[in-house]
Amino acid sequence: MGIYKAYKFKLYPTEEQRILINKTLGCKRFVYNHYLNYLKENKGKSKYDLYKDLPKLKEENEFLKEVDSTVLHSAIDDLCKAFNDYYAKRKGYPKFKNRFNKQSYRTSCVRGAYKEKEYSTIEVDLLSRFIKLPKLGRVKIRGYRNKERIEGKIINATITREYTGKYYVSVVVEENILIEKVTPTNIVGIDLGIKDLVVTSDGIKYSNKKVLMKFEKRLKRLQKELSRREKGSKNYLKTKEKIARAHAKIKNYRKHYLNGIANEIVNDHDIIVTESLLVKDMFKDKKKAFNKSLSDAAVSTLRSLIEWKSKLKGKFYYKIDTYYPSSQICSNCGYKNEDLKDLSIREYDCPECGSYNDRDINASLNILLEGLKLHYNLQSLV
Numbered sequence: 001m002g003i004y005k006a007y008k009f010k011l012y013p014t015e016e017q018r019i020l021i022n023k024t025l026g027c028k029r030f031v032y033n034h035y036l037n038y039l040k041e042n043k044g045k046s047k048y049d050l051y052k053d054l055p056k057l058k059e060e061n062e063f064l065k066e067v068d069s070t071v072l073h074s075a076i077d078d079l080c081k082a083f084n085d086y087y088a089k090r091k092g093y094p095k096f097k098n099r100f101n102k103q104s105y106r107t108s109c110v111r112g113a114y115k116e117k118e119y120s121t122i123e124v125d126l127l128s129r130f131i132k133l134p135k136l137g138r139v140k141i142r143g144y145r146n147k148e149r150i151e152g153k154i155i156n157a158t159i160t161r162e163y164t165g166k167y168y169v170s171v172v173v174e175e176n177i178l179i180e181k182v183t184p185t186n187i188v189g190i191d192l193g194i195k196d197l198v199v200t201s202d203g204i205k206y207s208n209k210k211v212l213m214k215f216e217k218r219l220k221r222l223q224k225e226l227s228r229r230e231k232g233s234k235n236y237l238k239t240k241e242k243i244a245r246a247h248a249k250i251k252n253y254r255k256h257y258l259n260g261i262a263n264e265i266v267n268d269h270d271i272i273v274t275e276s277l278l279v280k281d282m283f284k285d286k287k288k289a290f291n292k293s294l295s296d297a298a299v300s301t302l303r304s305l306i307e308w309k310s311k312l313k314g315k316f317y318y319k320i321d322t323y324y325p326s327s328q329i330c331s332n333c334g335y336k337n338e339d340l341k342d343l344s345i346r347e348y349d350c351p352e353c354g355s356y357n358d359r360d361i362n363a364s365l366n367i368l369l370e371g372l373k374l375h376y377n378l379q380s381l382v
């Protein structure tokens with residue numbers, strides 16, 4: 001099985017390389033903003049239409065030819081992803097990039113052969129501590145002191161310039177490993193939501209952490225502060241840096257928390273089932289909508305963590321259909337209770353069989369049952 005791993009190094013570019021990195025970041029911004037403008041007037045264009053248009057843009061703007069061309073493609077990819085997030089109501093309308101935003105660009109590794117010699121555009125040499133990058137050539141790196149080499153196939157590299165003026169490179173590698181599937185002895189259904197992030201069919205609940213809310217409040221305050229500052233001024237940059245630090249803190253905290261939950265779930269179970277939708281509860285008022293977008297992000301991160309860890313450990317992970325009304329069906333007798341469309345009902349006795357149900361635990365039990373069906377259907381095909 002191919003798994004992806006990321007290695008992050010500190011980068012020490014020479015003056016010349018630094019200039020080229022900054023130029024590349026500028027070109028990426030230029031392409032992103034150009035097509036953002038273009039899409040405002042040309043609705044319904046696809047990613048491939050933009051790819052096709054790119055050579056023309058390069059003819060009109062010679063400076064774009066000086067930088068790594070895969071970066072310009074990735075600017076289009078990023079823009080299309082931003083629009084997809086917008087249409088899926090995960091994020092707001094894409095904004096123009098300015099040079100005060102976080103700066104990074106991704107370059108894909110291209111392989112080939114020339115005069116019977118194989119080459120690849122990105123190479124990492126841990127012994128002499130250099131990375132070969134497209135256009136930049138060999139750049140000095142630091143990190144992974146105890147490793148002699150990186151196993152696997154390099155997929156891409158992301159070069160980042162921090163507010164502090166420091167440079168980093170993150171290299172994504174595909175490693176092929178052999179994993180044997182376990183013989184399953186237990187199963188868990190997981191209901192993902194807003195109030196409780198996770199409710200398992202074992203009856204365990206993980207809440208959306210309060211601490212996180214505190215960090216997020218601080219972040220909102222800082223963003224207000226930023227809007228009062230004069231763009232590009234010293235104080236503006238200072239606040240911008242504080243925001244970056246707050247973002248990093250939230251990201252780390254969330255990563256740590258979600259990783260812990262995913263580990264517990266995957267370590268303790270052989271078959272894991274979740275729903276394929278993001279969050280089913282819809283909110284009208286703004287404050288709750290804000291919380292919703294946060295928990296949407298947490299839910300999708302958590303699901304991919306569970307998926308990835310299940311693969312690594314040879315466990316089974318299933319996603320079941322979105323339209324399956326997991327919270328309305330009694331997990332004991334199968335009776336569908338339409339009253340439960342009212343989301344404020346958190347617990348109830350089933351009008352058919354009389355069994356007591358906690359709304360979320362009942363939902364996770366139904367998810368478990370659907371997953372079990374799916375598992376046996378799939379296994380009987382093998």
Ligand SMILES: [Zn+2]
Binds near residue numbers: 330335350351354355
């Ligand atoms: Zn019932």
